[in-house]
Amino acid sequence: MTTTTPAAATAPDAAPGAAQPATATFAAALCAAQHDAMRLDETIVLLGQDVRAGFPFGATKGLVDVFGPDRVVNTPISEAATMGCGVGAALGGIRPVVEVDFAGFLLLGLDQLVNNGAKLRYMSGGQASVPLVVRVGQGPLGSFAAQHSQTQHAYLAGIPGLTVLAPATAQQAYDAMRWALVQDDPVVLLEDMRLYRRGGPLTRGPVPGSVTSTVHRPGTDLTILTFGHGVVTALQAAQEVAARGIDVEVLGLDSLNPLDVAGVARSVRRTGRVLCLADDPPLFGTAATLSLVATTEAHDVLRAPVLSLGGRAVPTPYTPGLEALVYPTPGAAAEAITTLMKWTD
Amino acid sequence: MTTTTPAAATAPDAAPGAAQPATATFAAALCAAQHDAMRLDETIVLLGQDVRAGFPFGATKGLVDVFGPDRVVNTPISEAATMGCGVGAALGGIRPVVEVDFAGFLLLGLDQLVNNGAKLRYMSGGQASVPLVVRVGQGPLGSFAAQHSQTQHAYLAGIPGLTVLAPATAQQAYDAMRWALVQDDPVVLLEDMRLYRRGGPLTRGPVPGSVTSTVHRPGTDLTILTFGHGVVTALQAAQEVAARGIDVEVLGLDSLNPLDVAGVARSVRRTGRVLCLADDPPLFGTAATLSLVATTEAHDVLRAPVLSLGGRAVPTPYTPGLEALVYPTPGAAAEAITTLMKWTD
Amino acid sequence: MTTPTRPAVDRRTAAAMYGTMALIRRFEQAAYRGYEQGEVHGTVHVGIGQEAVAVGMIGALRETDSVLSHHRGHAHALAKGVPPERLMAELYGRSDGVSRGKGGSMHATDLRRGFLGTMAIVGSSIPVATGVALANKVRGRDDVCVAFFGDGAVNQGVLYESLNLAALWRLPVIFVCENNSYAITTAVGDATAGPGVAARAEAFGVQAETIDGQDVLAVREAAERMIEGARAGRPALVECLTYRFMGHSRGDPAHGVYRDKEEVELWQRRDPLRVLAEHAGLGDDLAAELTAEARERVRAAVEFAGRSPVPGPAALMEDIVK
Amino acid sequence: MTTPTRPAVDRRTAAAMYGTMALIRRFEQAAYRGYEQGEVHGTVHVGIGQEAVAVGMIGALRETDSVLSHHRGHAHALAKGVPPERLMAELYGRSDGVSRGKGGSMHATDLRRGFLGTMAIVGSSIPVATGVALANKVRGRDDVCVAFFGDGAVNQGVLYESLNLAALWRLPVIFVCENNSYAITTAVGDATAGPGVAARAEAFGVQAETIDGQDVLAVREAAERMIEGARAGRPALVECLTYRFMGHSRGDPAHGVYRDKEEVELWQRRDPLRVLAEHAGLGDDLAAELTAEARERVRAAVEFAGRSPVPGPAALMEDIVK
Ligand SMILES: Cc1ncc(C[n+]2csc(CCOP(=O)(O)OP(=O)(O)O)c2C)c(N)n1
Ligand SMILES: Cc1ncc(C[n+]2csc(CCOP(=O)(O)OP(=O)(O)O)c2C)c(N)n1
Numbered sequence A, B: 001m002t003t004t005t006p007a008a009a010t011a012p013d014a015a016p017g018a019a020q021p022a023t024a025t026f027a028a029a030l031c032a033a034q035h036d037a038m039r040l041d042e043t044i045v046l047l048g049q050d051v052r053a054g055f056p057f058g059a060t061k062g063l064v065d066v067f068g069p070d071r072v073v074n075t076p077i078s079e080a081a082t083m084g085c086g087v088g089a090a091l092g093g094i095r096p097v098v099e100v101d102f103a104g105f106l107l108l109g110l111d112q113l114v115n116n117g118a119k120l121r122y123m124s125g126g127q128a129s130v131p132l133v134v135r136v137g138q139g140p141l142g143s144f145a146a147q148h149s150q151t152q153h154a155y156l157a158g159i160p161g162l163t164v165l166a167p168a169t170a171q172q173a174y175d176a177m178r179w180a181l182v183q184d185d186p187v188v189l190l191e192d193m194r195l196y197r198r199g200g201p202l203t204r205g206p207v208p209g210s211v212t213s214t215v216h217r218p219g220t221d222l223t224i225l226t227f228g229h230g231v232v233t234a235l236q237a238a239q240e241v242a243a244r245g246i247d248v249e250v251l252g253l254d255s256l257n258p259l260d261v262a263g264v265a266r267s268v269r270r271t272g273r274v275l276c277l278a279d280d281p282p283l284f285g286t287a288a289t290l291s292l293v294a295t296t297e298a299h300d301v302l303r304a305p306v307l308s309l310g311g312r313a314v315p316t317p318y319t320p321g322l323e324a325l326v327y328p329t330p331g332a333a334a335e336a337i338t339t340l341m342k343w344t345d
Numbered sequence C, D: 001m002t003t004p005t006r007p008a009v010d011r012r013t014a015a016a017m018y019g020t021m022a023l024i025r026r027f028e029q030a031a032y033r034g035y036e037q038g039e040v041h042g043t044v045h046v047g048i049g050q051e052a053v054a055v056g057m058i059g060a061l062r063e064t065d066s067v068l069s070h071h072r073g074h075a076h077a078l079a080k081g082v083p084p085e086r087l088m089a090e091l092y093g094r095s096d097g098v099s100r101g102k103g104g105s106m107h108a109t110d111l112r113r114g115f116l117g118t119m120a121i122v123g124s125s126i127p128v129a130t131g132v133a134l135a136n137k138v139r140g141r142d143d144v145c146v147a148f149f150g151d152g153a154v155n156q157g158v159l160y161e162s163l164n165l166a167a168l169w170r171l172p173v174i175f176v177c178e179n180n181s182y183a184i185t186t187a188v189g190d191a192t193a194g195p196g197v198a199a200r201a202e203a204f205g206v207q208a209e210t211i212d213g214q215d216v217l218a219v220r221e222a223a224e225r226m227i228e229g230a231r232a233g234r235p236a237l238v239e240c241l242t243y244r245f246m247g248h249s250r251g252d253p254a255h256g257v258y259r260d261k262e263e264v265e266l267w268q269r270r271d272p273l274r275v276l277a278e279h280a281g282l283g284d285d286l287a288a289e290l291t292a293e294a295r296e297r298v299r300a301a302v303e304f305a306g307r308s309p310v311p312g313p314a315a316l317m318e319d320i321v322k
């Protein structure tokens, strides 16, 4: 950290002067959210590798020009200490945002996040506040191979004390980040790397009151429960089957912990058919939990058993042809929808 | 590592000269298994903190006297390097057993285990063998508080490339360890700390051909799917309801990855009622997956929806009265059984 | 090891230090008894013999400075001003415990007194303290944060990552290694290669020294220097040579397996209470008076803890998030 | 930085080194082109300018010695004898790739040639190499294992944990830091406090030196000394000062944002191929001949890779466990 004073305020690429509502990529929306929050809260500090340059996805690009190097801090490649430092800085009264570019690197900082970040409030009997935000790039990016293509949704969502968000659109990314930056406890933003360059409408609005779930597409015949990039897949599948007269509802879980159980119940009790869609394998993955919730909440009205569609249980291969076989496609989702619609016990 | 030659062969506390079948604690059975395997395979080396003293649970006690300090190696408190060293040693042609006393410490070595250990074979197109065995103490031990009371079953079982075992008895601990020590790929033994001092019959037999699942108690009315210490809870619950004429089958999943789906199907299709029992919370925990498997395999014959009973979603509190509320008790399991037996949709 | 010029200490300061060390000593004896009686649960790590490190170092801090501790942390808590009765109630798992009975000995916390927490993952308090120092710097405060850890923690990589960050960012943080010669049964020499943790710290750009951890005046003198430096952006590491007179934790005998009686007795002759009494010429009467005072405070603490109610079931799901 | 007495090198050895460096250079140029053409996928990190480190170090190894590499690893693979056509096929994601197309540039592996793997988690190859050395020792072999890593990895704690283990257990392992001044956009000085990685290693009981990584003869000389020491149980670390002439990975320009053109050009004048040709007096003809040979081998490799079939779907679930 240098002690240079911030450069004159110039806006990040992302947005500032833009008319509202505007359009932005998912990455730019994250950048805009950090920008807008940092303007309002002087204690927000970004920590991460090459965050000043905004490498590699542009989610912090230009922020150093606005807020200076004391608030946009390049860290050495020291994931464990950086995460611990984030926990400590939060405990010490500021709001750090720790960036972890690829989920595989998170494992190096997991002890600090899970053993300290998530537990300090409880272990201290409520005294300690750890308003830490952790951003983690999840999922495949396209031939980045096994160490750079991982999802940790299910594990993180199962850690009591961590709030875990999985936005699906630019607007949700913005909202999730703004919301996270006013919480008193650690929040993990799981950012699907396939979404970074996707554009969408963006209103740089006020901080949302909560982050729960979103009906991306209302429907009557069947509910797809999903999150993050799964929403993209689900919407494509829904479109595909709409031609055949099947009316699919796509419910995105913007928050995985806490999980909007009531929202899930509302949807699945209405449609009576459920497809759980995730990138990790069904066994020990996120789909298992979505399935459990749907079954528990609606077993008495389900018209077919809940179906789970997830990734294959394999370290992600490098070569594109094999990688394409790992993650659920809109086609596979459409097929599962067909199966569910035809169901008779 | 010193270069002292091994002391004259004397047996560990655990067992050697004992008549067969004998009785042993879970910890002593693990010690006996390591002993018996090390006798047969000179390349087995134990790595861990205070393993020479057998601290804290006695699972390596006395082995240094038999095999010497070059094969029973005290490590510094360096979980990351120790795990990486275990991966490398396995890659280099020996069989390391890495001991991690409490699950909370595993997070420090997780990068090496998950990013390298589990993936090297796949990333190398099948060339690399990593015959690493990792022993991890799981679960609560009794007022050890949040950092020392964790379970990681669901996360680890979801890592492709890792075999994950969860023995429930001394015999299973012995068998699991012997089996693990002849595999070509990494195996994680999840040892519930509440089991270490429990005794049970032990036959120091040959290496089992496989580790799958065990019917600990056959029954006709209902299946409890569980593993590790859950078996103890389940058997007590089964006993409790037996007085009321309910005949419970307890199926222990000795291996969580791979999961014995056929074994689960056989049992649940026969009984038609299922209780999934685990120490972690149902959402994002092990019970969700067991529930998914049971539902998928038997939805057409289930007489009631699958019930899941897990721990509370809270960092484990220190004070005994609160800690007792976290983990499922035999009483809670018995209640769930009652609910299932009364079920009419 | 640096041989410090021992600072002149006034009788009053010396007496206060002696009193705090006596309090810690009595407190830990009572905690150990509490464990044997089933009132303290799980496990307990006492640091009897190591009191001078906590008292010398923390005594030099301001109230607004902060401390992060590890599994052997009662001394740090008490030296930072955590009321003994609240700490004992925590060990008893009671509602009046500083952490409401949810943390226990390994996670006692008292934010109001700048005792920011106790972390039982070896080495884990180190980057957290570094982060607290970062927050202090960002907020423009010149408070320092002190991380305590044992010789066992010096082989956790996160220490070196943290030293690097502290030096790079000129953070007001002090790393205190309580080298008591063992990590459970493992002697320092069997775990730590090279010239030692002080030399290691220097190689990361952090000034460091090794001092006599049995001499509270030596610790205090080093502390004052280092704290002044840290406030000015020069982080520091100090290795205090000390010894635990008892076993690692409940059940572990003081000697027999990994160290012999003679070694323990040798160190006991350098009991920090005795060393201070001699150096400062306190006199038997004053020492006895301070000891009696400590005994009385601990008696009251035990009584308080015993009377405090256990938390009711509603407490279980409180305090997870705000 | 140690100034070595440059060893006399016979013309034949020099020519072989030049040839390997030329092969690596051409290979990486082709790989980069392959990326631009959509034949190489995901990302690609080329180490053009850094060839002397791999060739000098690995050239001094025996066939049974082994190497672990990192994200910028083509040079290590080729220097260890991995056939260029098999490596290129891996980058192309084809069945004849050394890792059957499953690993790609970041995870090429060739066990038969002692190229034990490529790890893309920064710092992650270091403890693995330490473990391989442990296995060598347990098996009574005097083979060494070499871990390569960048300047960015020197702030990963696991390096220091590993140095400590290596020194403590006297393991036959060599740690090679390729200090090319940057980790992506971050200059060494902005990431690494203190006197540098060599001094850090010494503080962990591992002998270390810093050498000119552009001079393959200097690297070779240091390598021979260190390998001899490592075989005898004296692990070592060597920091090689070098420079990548191109950007960090595909898309990153060679200069403009975090470093300027002048700096790049300054280093380019110390191109390892040119430095060797001059020091060893190879002569233009021989250099041209070796270059042509390398070009031809790479051309053949590209052709081989292009012809190799993509893996069929059955390969997906193979190789997870045996
Ligand atoms: C990461 C981690 N590994 C292992 C342990 C188990 N453990 C608890 S205390 C201890 C020894 C610590 O020794 P040292 O740091 O010297 O402190 P001391 O106990 O001597 O005060 C160990 C290994 C732990 N708590 N955390
Ligand atoms: C643990 C981890 N953190 C971050 C990254 C992302 N990353 C890839 S290469 C790199 C820079 C590495 O720099 P250096 O070690 O100097 O090697 P160079 O690229 O210069 O060869 C980073 C940060 C990673 N792969 N692994």
Ligand SMILES: [Mg+2]
Residues within 6 Å of the ligand: C150, C151, C152, C178, C179, C180, C181, C182, C183, C184
């Ligand atoms: Mg110690």
Ligand SMILES: [Mg+2]
Residues within 6 Å of the ligand: D150, D151, D152, D178, D179, D180, D181, D182, D183, D184
């Ligand atoms: Mg570099």
